[in-house]
Amino acid sequence: MEQVFRALGDPTRRALLDALLQEDGQTLSSLVSRHSMTRPAVAKHLAILEEAGLVAVARRGREKHHFLNVVPIREIHDRWVTKYTETWASGLAELKRDLERTMEKVFEIYIRTTPERLWEAITDPQIRAKYHFGASVHSEWTPGSAFTMVHPGSEGPLAEGENIVVEPPTRLVQSMRTLWSEAAEEQGTTRVTWEIEPVGDSCRLTVTHDQLRGDAPPELYGGWPMILSGLKTWLETGETLTTPGSQMYGPS
Missing domain, CATH: 3.30.530.20 (START domain)
Known part of the structure; x- marks a missing residue:
C-alpha cells in the first residue's frame, strides 16, 4: 500500500489515471498527446503506476496498452474505509461505476x-x-x-x-x-x-x-x-x- 499511496501522491500521476478513467486502454503516444510532458517523462510516471499496481499493461502487437487497475483501490477500501464508516460505501460504488466504461x-x-x-x-x-x-x-x-x-x-x-x-x-x-x-x-x-x-x-x-x-x-x-x-x-x-x-x- 505504501507504493500505492506514493504513486497517488503525485498530481501528474493522478492526471494520468484520470485520462485512463476517461478512456481506458490508451497507448503511451495517446497519453503523451494529452499532457505537456516529454515521452520519457510520461513513461517514467506510468512505470511508477504500473509498479504500484494501479496500471496494468497489455500488449497488442507492437504497442502497449495501459489499463486502469482498480484492485488496489478496492484493497484500500477494504483496509481503511469499511473499518470506520459505511457511509463511504455509496460514494465508492459511484466511483467504481465511473471506472468501468470500456x-x-x-x-x-x-x-x-x-x-x-x-x-x-x-x-x-x-x-x-x-x-x-x-x-x-x-x-x-x-x-x-x-x-x-x-x-x-x-x-x-x-x-x-x-x-x-x-x-x-x-x-x-x-x-x-x-x-x-x-x-x-x-x-x-x-x-x-x-x-x-x-x-x-x-x-x-x-x-x-x-x-x-x-x-x-x-x-x-x-x-x-x-x-x-x-x-x-x-x-x-x-x-x-x-x-x-x-x-x-x-x-x-
Missing part, C-alpha cells in the same frame, strides 16, 4: 502463494465459493469442456460457458454467458482470461474480461476487484472478506 477490463493483483495453490483456488468449487460471493464453479477443467456457476440461493445456474484454453497452473481462458439477471443475459457471451505468473515468493494474477458490448451493465464485470481481493485475503490469511456486496451472486 469494452475490455484488465485487473491485476499480487498474492503470496504458489501457482499451483492459486490454480486450485480458482478451479476448486468449495474454495471458489469462499471468495466469489458464495458461488461455486463446476467443470472437468479440460480444453473444450463446459463449466457452470451455481449458488445455493439460486434456482438455476448463474453463468455457464466453455473452457477454451486450460494450461494449469498458468493460464485459463473461458467464454462466459451470465444468467443471473435479464440485463446480464441480454449481453450474450463474453470472455474471461486468467493468467498466473510467479514473481518471487508470490504470484501476479491478471484477469482480463473482454468481448464486452459497449452497453454492458456494470453488474457484468464490476465485481472483479472485490472477488480478487477476497481471493488474496483467503489465500494469505485463511479469512473471508465481509465487505458490502458479499450477498451478490456473481461479478457485479
Whole structure:
C-alpha cells in the first residue's frame, strides 16, 4: 500500500489515471498527446503506476496498452474505509461505476502463494465459493469442456460457458454467458482470461474480461476487484472478506 499511496501522491500521476478513467486502454503516444510532458517523462510516471499496481499493461502487437487497475483501490477500501464508516460505501460504488466504461477490463493483483495453490483456488468449487460471493464453479477443467456457476440461493445456474484454453497452473481462458439477471443475459457471451505468473515468493494474477458490448451493465464485470481481493485475503490469511456486496451472486 505504501507504493500505492506514493504513486497517488503525485498530481501528474493522478492526471494520468484520470485520462485512463476517461478512456481506458490508451497507448503511451495517446497519453503523451494529452499532457505537456516529454515521452520519457510520461513513461517514467506510468512505470511508477504500473509498479504500484494501479496500471496494468497489455500488449497488442507492437504497442502497449495501459489499463486502469482498480484492485488496489478496492484493497484500500477494504483496509481503511469499511473499518470506520459505511457511509463511504455509496460514494465508492459511484466511483467504481465511473471506472468501468470500456469494452475490455484488465485487473491485476499480487498474492503470496504458489501457482499451483492459486490454480486450485480458482478451479476448486468449495474454495471458489469462499471468495466469489458464495458461488461455486463446476467443470472437468479440460480444453473444450463446459463449466457452470451455481449458488445455493439460486434456482438455476448463474453463468455457464466453455473452457477454451486450460494450461494449469498458468493460464485459463473461458467464454462466459451470465444468467443471473435479464440485463446480464441480454449481453450474450463474453470472455474471461486468467493468467498466473510467479514473481518471487508470490504470484501476479491478471484477469482480463473482454468481448464486452459497449452497453454492458456494470453488474457484468464490476465485481472483479472485490472477488480478487477476497481471493488474496483467503489465500494469505485463511479469512473471508465481509465487505458490502458479499450477498451478490456473481461479478457485479
